[in-house]
Amino acid sequence: DAKTTQPNSMESNEEEPVHLPCNHSTISGTDYIHWYRQLPSQGPEYVIHGLTSNVNNRMASLAIAEDRKSSTLILHRATLRDAAVYYCILSVYSGGGADGLTFGKGTHLIIQP
């Protein structure tokens, strides 16, 4: 499976934008870039995904480099509830949808009040 590299942790202030980077230099042409986050003792939560173009939804924005070897998850205005481990995952599709996910270590995002 293609691998992603993320910083172990990042810290930001409440109500500030947060940019979470992810490197995936071995991405293949058909891999989608998915982001999930996990709060302590809970199941992961879907954040956003994309293939080539930048994507926006109500939770975040995803900026994908032109060569697709890196991407950045953008939280426009962080709140304390955004403190979580954020996972950048390359997703392979087969059999009608995305396969089971390969989680790395993720980035532990700390939000300071």
Place this chain on the structure above:
Amino acid sequence: GAVVSQHPSWVICKSGTSVKIECRSLDFQATTMFWYRQFPKQSLMLMATSNEGSKATYEQGVEKDKFLINHASLTLSTLTVTSAHPEDSSFYICSARDQTGDIQYFGAGTRLSVL
């Protein structure tokens, strides 16, 4: 977003007994569900892919006779840990893939402690 319910949220059992965990998609039909395991301070690891009406596909190193998966309906998958031992103690999490095929919605997880 869609809701996936997982039950029980925690269970304590004696060594040698079996434990069943249920995963339900409450407001959508899920042809495909997944089971993951997470040990303390580690990341989630995919155990198996469960497709409605067919046998589950297990990841390398996961014993299919120990972790029995049944996906008999479009809204329910179950994981049974048979003859549980202390090393099976972990956080078990299910997910259901939505009908677009893009997104997995996760349950809240089941914490299993085997004494």
